Amino acid sequence: MQKKAKMVIDKEFTVAEIDKRIYGSFIEHLGRAVYDGLYQPGNPLSDEDGFRKDVIELVKELDVPIIRYPGGNFVSNFDWQDSVGPVDKRPKRLELAWRSMETNEVGLNEFSKWTNKVNSEMMMAVNLGTKGIEEACNLLEYCNYEGGTKYSNMRIAHGYKEPHKVKVWCLGNEMDGDWQLGHKTMDEYGRIAEETGKAMKLIDPSIELVACGSSNREMPTFPQWEATTxxxxxxxxxxxxxxxxxxxxxxxxxxxxxxxxDMEDFIKSVIATCDYIKAKKRSKKKINLSFDEWNVWYHSRSVEFDTVQNHPWQIAPPILEDIYNFEDALLVGLMLIVFMKNADRVKIGCLAQLVNVIAPIMTDQNGGAAWKQTIYYPFLHASKYGRGTVLMPIINTPVHDTLQHENISDIESITVLNEEKGEVTIFAVNRNLEDDIELTTDIRGLEGYKLAEHIVLENSDFKAYNSAGEQVVSPKTVERSKIDKGYMTSVLNKATWNVIRMVKL
Incomplete structure (x- = not known):
């Protein structure tokens, strides 16, 4: 007998308006992300500025609204002044986070130009590891102040008359981690975050600041780190x-x-900690969340370790180049659903990273083709169709246990209403590996919509992956949904990512 699930969707069951920045990403000066990924002068595929046009088009297709830069662990030993001014006068530096050689060919202004090419904005991180308050303020002045001061005039002299107007700034990176240069205790970080934030907002009160939470949920200081900060x-x-x-x-x-x-539990725990401190301080201010590093990452760790430890000081060595398979794409889709579910508090998300380094977009070495990894597709669908108001579905689904988890729902789903476009999109993953499930959705609360398409990502081989030569895992449109008298019946095949779109009549 086929398994069944039921769901109710209604326009009145709203969570929040999605902040489009949850579909952000991340570029770090690490491996082949910048050099050989974004930037490859002399390649026939590159434009007049040396940026790869094929990569630009793939990023534009994803419609990434914000990109965190320049790290990551890289930022904690970064001197931003090395990365500006005449390129031929910029110093090469020993990059200590990944033990590579940084040429500084691509710096702050070049990256700003690239973000404009891909219709995105820069989310800048400041060095609170080996630097501090003064350098953070100098960088902000360089980026955002119009002119007439030391650092704004420096930017103008470098050929950028108009300020970059960077809106979002990260106060360091993973400062709780002992791997981080300038690693700090909770109290040390809390104090420097407070004082740096205070000073930066004196320069530009319009900016938004992101303080470092825990590097991951398993850190021994979680969640006390959050509370102390x-x-x-x-x-x-x-x-x-x-x-x-x-x-x-x-x-x-x-x-x-x-x-x-686990990711959703992590989010709920951090929200609870934020709201505890809000209550403790009797504050009216609400702190929201920036999930500014997330992804699947484990395939390439042995290569990373060998390169960093045994073959240091290379320029753009190929490290952290996970080749993603079909099951990775399913988890990425599930993680995107978690973001949408929590859109009332998660306002920024950065898929880490964007090109070549644990990324949805890959380029073959030595100027080869650019291509889409399996995880490209759920991110594309979410970014393209997950704009609007989140409707929280009421779901009755079978459950299953796994080795480390109990009562795991077979069906995970969220719905987004885009009234401006007259669209409703259901994102759903069947994470039962054995059984197809018939999902009956009560859509009487969405009167006046018709079925547009049912897109699915599926493969019988969980380890199937894409390459420059072949897109083994890619989405297709199927005839597995139908609407009749206010109910939609959809067959969600086992282990599938589903995007079911409805449009106004």
Whole structure:
């Protein structure tokens, strides 16, 4: 007997308006992300500025509204002044986070130009590891002040008369981690975040500041790190960051796909901590979340370790180049659903990263083709169709247990209403690996809509992956949904990512 699930969607069951910045990404000066990824002068595929046109088009297709830069661990030893001014006068530096050689050919102004080419905005991180308050303020002045001061005049002299107007700024990166240059205790970080935020907002009160939360949920200081940081900096920041990566080291697909539930628990815990400090301070201000590093990451760790430890000081070595498979795409889709579910508090998200380094877009080495990894597709669908108001569905679904998780829902789903475009989109993953499920959705609360299409990403091989030569895993349109008298019946095949779109009559 086929398994069945039921769902109710109604325009009155709203969560929040989605902030489009949850579909952001991340570029770090790491591996081949910048050099050989974004930037490859001399390649016939590159434009007059040396940026790869094929990569630009793939990023534009994803419609990424904000991109965090320049790190990541890289930022904690970064001197921003090395990256501006005449390129031929910029110094090469030993980059200590990934033990590579940084040429500084691409710097702050070049990256700003690239973000404009891909219709995005820059989310800048400041160095609170080996630098501090003064350098953060100088960088902000360089980027955002119109002119007439030391650093704004420096920008103008470098050929950029108009300020970059960077809106979102990260106060360091993963400062709780002992791997981070300038690693700090909770109290040390809370104090410098407070004082840096206070000073930066004196220069530009319009900016939004992101304080470092825990580097992951498993950190021994979580969630006390969040509470202590907020105790100091609450009134001077706007967001608290979360970072989390997942892997399938145990080769247990069912348990791997349950890890999106861990991500939701992480978000709920951080929200609770933010609101505890709000209550403690009797504050009227609400701190929202910036989940500014997230992805699947585990395939390439041994290569990364060998390169960093045994073959240091290379220029743009190929490290962290995970080749993603079909089950990775399913988990990425599930994680995107978690963001949408929590759109009332998660306002920024950065898929880490964007090109070549744990990325949806890859370029073959030595100037080869650019291509789409499996995880490109759920991110594309969410970014393209997940704009509007989140409607929280009421779902009755079968459940299953995995090795490390209990009562895992077979069907995970969220709905987005875009009234401006007259569209409703249901995102759904069937994470049951054995059974197709018939989902009956009560859409009487969405009167006046018809079925437009049912898109699915599926493959019988969980380990199937794409390459420059072949897109083994790619979406297709199927005839598995139908509407009759206010109810929609959809067949969600086992282990599938589904995008069901309705449009106004």
């Amino acid at each position: 907020l105790d100091y900096a609450y009134e001077h920041i706007d967001y608290l960051s979360l970072h989390q990566y997942y892997g399938n080291e145990a080769n247990d697909t069912a348990d791997f796909l349950a890890k999106s539930d």
